[in-house]
Amino acid sequence: MADVTARIARSAAAVESPRTDLAGFDDWFAEYGEQIYTTAERIPLAALDQWYQTPVTGDLRHRSGKFFTVHGLRVHDPSNAVPWWDQPIIDQPEVGILGILIKEFDGVPHFLMQAKAEPGNPGGLQLSPTVQATRSNYTGVHKGKPVPYVDYFRDTSRHRVLADVRQSEQGAWFYRKRNRNMVVETTTEVEVLEGFRWFTLGQLYRLLSRDDIINMDARTVLACLPHAARPDGALHGMTDVLSWIAGARSLASVHTERIALNALDEWRHGEMGYAHESGGFFDVIGVSVTAAGREVGTWRQPMIEPRGTGVIAFLTREIGGEPHVLLHARTEPGYADVVELAPTVQCVPDSYAWLPPAARPRHLDEVLAAGPERIRYEAVLSEEGGRFFHARNRYLIVDSDVPEDPGHPDYRWLTMDQLTQLLRHSHYLNVQARSLVACWRALRAADSTG
Known part of the structure; x- marks a missing residue:
């Protein structure tokens, strides 16, 4: 796997490619948006x-x-x-495929993305994975055209699987919804169909800094990419972290x-x-x-x-010289396993006008009051446009001085390497946290490339 993570890092550092010129991206996106719309x-x-x-x-x-x-x-x-x-x-028991196809050009892995319009997208086109399809879609229940490239993910025997894990989606709106998040690398010739384009990971990270360009399904798949481990400077060991999650699930009283x-x-x-x-x-x-x-x-x-725009945020700080983010062991009624790790803050602030004061999320006020000097990442990103209509959230990464002991058993500081390890398995990080993992990696890539 070391060769894979090194090549992923090489792609993350590449912001120029003869396959796609970011300077011309907006023109291509706008022109294609006149042809492809909902x-x-x-x-x-x-x-x-x-x-x-x-x-x-x-x-x-x-x-x-x-x-x-x-x-x-x-x-x-x-x-x-x-x-x-x-x-x-929403009860959608079938497992769909969210898959990104990778192919190496000139020594740099490129990611095949689709400019896709969904009825719930607030602004038209967004970049989606190579394949974004429910089982009903790719088995032809809708009696429409076949889903392009799906065979790369249904039969991986001739290709290299870099990531393949079932992950949940919004537990407040979906009942035990899961999708297969896949990254598959091929060495075969790939015909690039209209509306598809190869990007380096560094280019995708640049686009992730902009509002409503990279869709939710692409963000969750990008989060599942393998990444090289950093030096072990975590505040809590992985055995302790897994025990914390298991304990939260065992004690949860949601019915x-x-x-x-x-x-x-x-x-x-x-x-x-x-x-x-x-x-x-x-x-x-x-x-x-x-x-x-x-x-x-x-x-x-x-x-x-x-009703309203949400706020989704990681609080971050250095502990022992290693960046940590504050995770929340959160219950939602639609989770298959009761509790998943969520961002520090995940809510729609307007909703609390109708709820008791005790329901107001911890750390929300700190996030809302953060000045520009503390905000390291900020973009308004929309959620899945096939089921949700104009569902938008303000995603943030905010520097914080919350102590190493956050003062509540449902919160704990973890490193990004620990989140990467957890993302190799199902149902540890929720979809909002996975989006922020992708945003964090984009931030780190921008810092390293200038």
């Missing part, structure tokens, strides 16, 4: 022609029996400042119960969807999508639309 128009849930609401529960289901279901969830968590609540949640979508307490069901009585949190809406350059040209579907 438009999403809000429509009543009853107008979702390939979807139906079940007679008794009101759950939203696709007539094929595939894709996903929206049903109700009742959550009991006695240790939480809000000990119980009801909510809609979830599936309930009818039309039986949710404190949620209103109107013609245009479901909304919380407070006017906060998120809505379930219906959209009619028209697309150019997609496997299917038109479709209708439900989506989740959050």
Whole structure:
């Protein structure tokens, strides 16, 4: 694996390539965006022609029996400042593929990325992995065009697998959702289709500093890349870290119960969807999508639309000469294993207007008050545009003086090397933390290349 991590580092240091010129990226992206686009128009849930609401529960289901279901969830968590609540949640049991294809040119690994439009993207195109497809998509349930390049990931026997791990997605909106995060290297000839382009990792890291360019699925796959280990200067050993996570999972008291979508307490069901009585949190809406350059040209579907822009942040500091980030052992109702490591802060601040003061996240005020001299990374990045409508978060990495003992058992300082080790396995870091790992690596690459 040492040769792989050395070559990954070489790609991270490369910001110029004859395959892609970043100076011309905006022109290519804008020109292609005129050909490849999606438009999403809000429509009543009853107008979702390939979807139906079940007679008794009101759950939203696709007539094929595939894709996903929206049903109700009742959550009991006695240790939480809000000990119980009801909510809609997306149930998508099938495991999709998020895969990036790598090929070496002139001694530098390049990553094949796709300029892809999703109905929930706030600004049109974003760079996605080579393959970003649910099982229903790549097995042809939608009766659309085949998914390009998917065979590299379905049959890896002739290629080299650099990463392959099942990872969760948003545990507040998805019920036990998992996708296969894959990085596969090939030495065969690859036809570059329209809308696809080779990038060095350094170029992708430069683009990650900009708002809404690198999509969520690309960020989570990039986080799973193997990286060289740094000197061992961690505050806590890995055995202690794994014990901490196992203990948090064992002690968690979260209980979830599936309930009818039309039986949710404190949620209103109107013609245009479901909304919380407070006017906060998120809505379930219906959209009619028209697309150019997609496997299917038109479709209708439900989506989740959050109320407000989120804040997702790592607090960071040096401990013993080694950079550490503060992780939160966080429970969410949709996690398959109860607890995953989350960023220091992960929330939508506007939501706390309707919640008790004790629910306000620790360290949120420190992040919101951070001056520019303490903010090392900042970008507004959107979440998965296939299920979420205009879900945007302000991602930050902020220098902090929080003590080595953060004063709460659910928080602990870890090094980036420890996060890299955990990312070789499923369900340790949540999708927001994985995005920030990619952002951290982009920051470090920029520091080293100037």
